[in-house]
Amino acid sequence: MGGQQSAPIPATHTLGKIYLKHRFTYWARHGVKGPNYVSVRALRQKFVDISSEKSRKYGRLYGSYMFTNKWLxxxxxxxxxDIAVKDFHTFPNKYDMNYGKTYITSSLFLMKGDHNWRRVRSVVTPAFTTGKLISMMASIEGIADQFVVTLNTFAKNGETIDMCKYFSAFAMDVISACAYGINVESINNPNHPIVVNAKKILSVNSNLNYAVSALLPPIARLLRLEPFNTNAIKFFDSLVKDIVNERKISTNEGKKRLDFIQLMIDSERHDRNFDSNNKNKKVIQNSAENSNKKTIKSLSDTELTAQGFTFFIAGYDTTSASLSHVVYYLSQNKDKQQILREELNALDTD
Incomplete structure (x- = not known):
């Protein structure tokens, strides 16, 4: 036994060093500035601070590494x-992340750039035309008016309030109305099921599963981690299905709501009417290669739920944070307040 020798460990060590050196010199080999290492200290910093620090050091374009992932x-x-528009065909997909078994991967912003993505995009895009957005303004204005009434109450009493908290409630109300046609009034109903479940999904900063899913997707998939609260996901899934079923059987056109879900339902009805009015469906199928091709533009219940929830992901925190910063800077620059009042009064047609 004493004559036996083992060499795998040194060999493995050497191969590992070669692999890591090759991996962490990728950007340098391609002439891109940036660190050639993974900073452990960065794991304790805020992402925005890391980005600002590297931008100052390496310029507006730099390469870095998150574990063994390459980031540009x-x-x-x-x-x-150019990347987002002109050369979009070269960069169609988003950053790889583990989303678990939830329906959220059916969101337009997270789908892979294949034919399914094109189909969903063709359905969703018309909902964001100027005319469709204007049709939702009545709901938004009603929520804004109520929001002003609430703020006036605080102002008359001379109370100091956390504006970020109330802007978050305002954003929640607007998104709920525009996406689902539901009047939440989260300022007065902080325990409303939509508010509670939306916050469960959006509050991921201290979620270890989310961190591993974002930084180490392969390991997260291997461990079957769920980055989002599955019970909250199920709530929204059930909510959308109930709304869709209720509206599909409704025949009262006079009380039709002007929200995202209704636009998707109307789009589906339009395509079904198109198909039912064309008796010779073979003609439609055979025209797949010409400009008269008619694609069935409808979303599955899962896809519809995912698009609706995208409103929360994309609009909730961004809206509340932006408005909070606006009022903060206005409070610090009182000379600009009168200018803003005059500009708003010039737009007021009432």
Whole structure:
């Protein structure tokens, strides 16, 4: 036994060093500035602070590493525009992340750039035309008016309030109305099921499952981690299905709501009417290669739920944070308040 020798460990060590050196010199080999290492200190910093620090050090375009993943950060507006528009066909997919078994991967913003993505995009895009957005303004204005009444009450009493908290409630109310046609009034109903479950999904900062899913997707999938609260996901899934079923059997056109779900239902009805009015369906099928091709534009219940929840992901925190910053800077620059009043009064047609 004493004559036996084992060499796998040194060999494995050497191969590991070669692999890591090759991996962490990727950007340098391609002439891109950036660190050639993974900073353990960065794991304790805020992402925005890390990005700002690296931008100052390496410029507007730099390469970095998150574990063994390669990241290219771009802060050039024109280049970003080209990537997102002109050269979109080359960059169709988002950053890989583990989303578990939830329906959220059916969201337009998270789907892979294949034919399913194109189909969903063709259905969802018309909902964001100027005319459709204007049709939702009545709901938004009603919520805004109520919001002003609430703020006036605090102002008359001379109370100091957390504006971020109330802007969050305002954003929640607007999104709930525009996406689902539901009047939540979260300022007065903080325990409303939509408010409670939306916050469960959006509050992921301290969620270890989410961190592993975002930074180490393969390991997260291997461990079958769920980055989002599954009970909250199920709530929204059930909510959308109930709303869709209720509206599909409704025949009262006079009380039709003007929200995202209704626009999707109307789109589906339009396509079904198109099909029922064309007796020779073979003609439609055979025209798949010409410009008269008619694609069935409808979403499954799962896809519809995912698109609706995208409103929360994309609009909740961004809206409340933006409005909070606006009022903060206005409070610090009182000379600009009168200018803003005059501009708003000029737009007021009532």
């Amino acid at each position: 950060t771009i802060n050039e507006p024109e280049l970003i525009r």
